[in-house]
Amino acid sequence: MAQLTALLVSLLTLVLSISGVISTNFTIINKCEYTVWPGILSDPYVPAMSTTGFALQNGESMTITAPNSWAGRFWGRTNCSQDSTGKFSCVTGDCGSGKIECSGNGSAMPATLAEFTLDGAGGFDFFDVSLVDGYNLPMKVVPQGGTGQNCSSAGCVADLNDLCPPELKVTSADADGNVACSSACMAFNQAKYCCTGAYISPSTCKPSIYSQIFKSACPQAYSYAYDDKTSTFSCASANYTISFCATLHNTSDTISPGQSLNTTETIVSANEIYGLGFFSPENSNKHYLVIYKYTYWGGSYDDIVWVANREHPFPNSSAILTFNSDGNLVISDGRLLHVLTHTSSGGKDTYARLLNTGNLVLTNTVSHILWQSFDYPTDTLLPGMKLKDAKTGWSLITSNTSIQDPAPGRFSLHYLASRKELIVTEESEPYWISSLTGVLADIFVIDGDYITWPSSNYTNEDIRSIRLDVSGNFILERV
Ligand SMILES: *[C@@H]1O[C@H](CO)[C@@H](O)[C@H](O)[C@H]1NC(C)=O
Ligand SMILES: *[C@@H]1O[C@H](CO)[C@@H](O)[C@H](O)[C@H]1NC(C)=O
Ligand SMILES: *[C@@H]1O[C@H](CO)[C@@H](O)[C@H](O)[C@H]1NC(C)=O
Ligand SMILES: *[C@@H]1O[C@H](CO)[C@@H](O)[C@H](O)[C@H]1NC(C)=O
Ligand SMILES: *[C@@H]1O[C@H](CO)[C@@H](O)[C@H](O)[C@H]1NC(C)=O
Ligand SMILES: *[C@@H]1O[C@H](CO)[C@@H](O)[C@H](O)[C@H]1NC(C)=O
Ligand SMILES: *[C@@H]1O[C@H](CO)[C@@H](O)[C@H](O)[C@H]1NC(C)=O
Ligand SMILES: *[C@@H]1O[C@H](CO)[C@@H](O)[C@H](O)[C@H]1NC(C)=O
Ligand SMILES: *[C@@H]1O[C@H](CO)[C@@H](O)[C@H](O)[C@H]1NC(C)=O
Ligand SMILES: *[C@@H]1O[C@H](CO)[C@@H](O)[C@H](O)[C@H]1NC(C)=O
DSSP states (O other): OHHHHHHHHHHHHHHHHHHTOOOEEEEEEEOSSSOBEEEEEEOTTSOOOSOSBOOBOTTOEEEEEEOTTOEEEEEEEEEEEEOTTSOEEEEESOOSSSSSSOTTOOOOSSOOEEEEETTOGGGOEEEEEEOTTOBSSOEEEEEESOBSTTOSOEEEOSOHHHHOOGGGEEEOGGGSSEEEEOOHHHHHOOHHHHTOGGGOSTTTOOOOHHHHHHHHHOTBSBOSTTOGGGTOEEEBSOEEEEEESOOSSOOOSEEOTTOOEETTOEEEOTTSSEEEEEEOOTTOOOBEEEEEEOOTTTOOOSOEEEESOTTSOBSSTTOEEEEOTTSOEEEEOSSOEEEOOOOSSOSTTOEEEEOTTSOEEEEOTTOOEEEEGGGSOOSEEOTTOEEEOGGGTOOOEEEESSSSOOSEEEEEEEEEGGGTEEEEEETTEEEEEEESOHHHHHHOEEETTEEEOOGGGOOTTSOOEEEEOTTSOEEEEOO
8 A cells, every 4th residue: 555655646746747747957157267167966856957067168058958956056266177086076165076077076175156945835946056165256146037026136246255254265376366256164163153063053153253354245146154134046947157256236227208328328138148339449449339258257248249330339437328218229328319219009118128148138117029139131141030031121240340340341241032042242243152051051041032050950069150251251160
């Protein structure tokens, strides 16, 4: 009988896990200017993740689908290298495996940790970023599309290696400078800091001067063992991005009527992969409004993927992006005016949002897309953009005029639906023609008079963007 009950219970669990639970994706992004080797440790008795450690170069990301009801932690390893015998080790966050994969080993302290329990009480995922075992680099967790009262970002984006009190600083000869900041528990091993012995309960273990330094720098992270109230977050049916060295700024992805963006401000997509702001080429006063790959450290505009006013640069830094009275987006400096969007159904309810895909959309409260930047590619195609034949509206991508200046140059890429061909022209003369075969056939999906590059095809291993360079080369870019 006991056996039968066990069988029924496991059948029931199986049915529930097939019908009720949606799998959760983690996207881990390295926004640091250096390489980070993320490590992953699953809790005992839960199914393991498909990987336990890998490398992420600056700007790279990796998406992992978690097993149902997964629980465990993520951290970042820094200053890693392989010695002459092939043994892999890291100055911070090392897991002792001697390899890139941690294979069930956890992180050496001190290290910033992102901790998760998926599908816990009430169907909620619980997560936090913890400095209880010290700090080695900034980490931020941003839920994507979840619900719940406490469904918001967790993390520590400050540079605590700089703010670290001298008695907690960890330095390394291998990596000149402060590499990490210990917790007071680890540095002094005293019960009052570790919340052990006489200090084992929330009522006896209080914040210390050290945990308060952590807390004031990182209000959305655990600073000591009983810091739960302000540090534990929960979401239902969300995916998560975990970024190393994410932004310090409290950025928004939206501009609403009455708001504006001047030449020193930016808005950032919710996943913090794309930014919208003004760009001025080196040795030039021309100002362009652009969408670019956003990184906290760089702030560089090397990877501009879209330009709003290619043919209408503004002459100085007085330009602002704002709304006019009929709800359209305009760039203005008080004298010059460039209208970006031409919609008549706008009005006071429109707002502009930079989506996770890098698409700037003008929308209204009933969520109609009134205008989107994806309909007006410049020199770059991103997943989700369309390349339309002349018959259906003629969209094409056109090269930059020079490496510095994104004004339209000599080369354009078109799609010719009648022949299913891609054509690069140089000042209207054919320069390169290719049928949609080989890798091009893998990327593009033909849909009547246009081709798209479906965003569902986008994975870490795949091509990220398609660009036409100043010399007319058609470039498929990975990361
Ligand atoms: C989640 O991961 C799966 C498997 O890698 C992938 O097919 C899917 O597109 C991902 N979903 C999101 C929202 O990224
Ligand atoms: C875990 O780390 C220890 C050293 O701390 C090492 O001896 C052991 O081999 C590691 N285990 C795995 C599975 O890598
Ligand atoms: C999260 O990713 C899963 C797996 O791909 C997907 O089915 C689900 O729709 C995503 N959820 C949200 C809220 O984006
Ligand atoms: C060590 O890592 C730090 C970031 O934690 C980085 O600034 C530094 O360049 C690295 N040094 C070496 C030698 O890799
Ligand atoms: C979660 O929500 C509750 C109730 O609104 C609140 O008391 C608690 O402080 C919240 N936790 C966090 C981490 O914001
Ligand atoms: C971040 O910005 C939002 C909206 O602008 C605001 O409501 C919130 O209080 C800000 N948070 C912090 C920590 O400044
Ligand atoms: C942009 O606005 C911010 C305040 O929102 C201000 O500090 C900054 O000086 C402004 N920049 C320009 C170029 O006007
Ligand atoms: C910027 O250029 C505009 C002309 O578009 C001019 O009216 C304005 O005075 C200039 N501002 C500065 C600070 O030079
Ligand atoms: C891209 O998606 C289309 C259909 O969605 C598919 O036919 C094609 O094989 C995919 N290409 C890759 C590289 O996954
Ligand atoms: C076009 O110019 C912008 C601004 O200089 C740059 O960021 C972008 O990479 C250029 N495009 C290509 C394909 O080189």
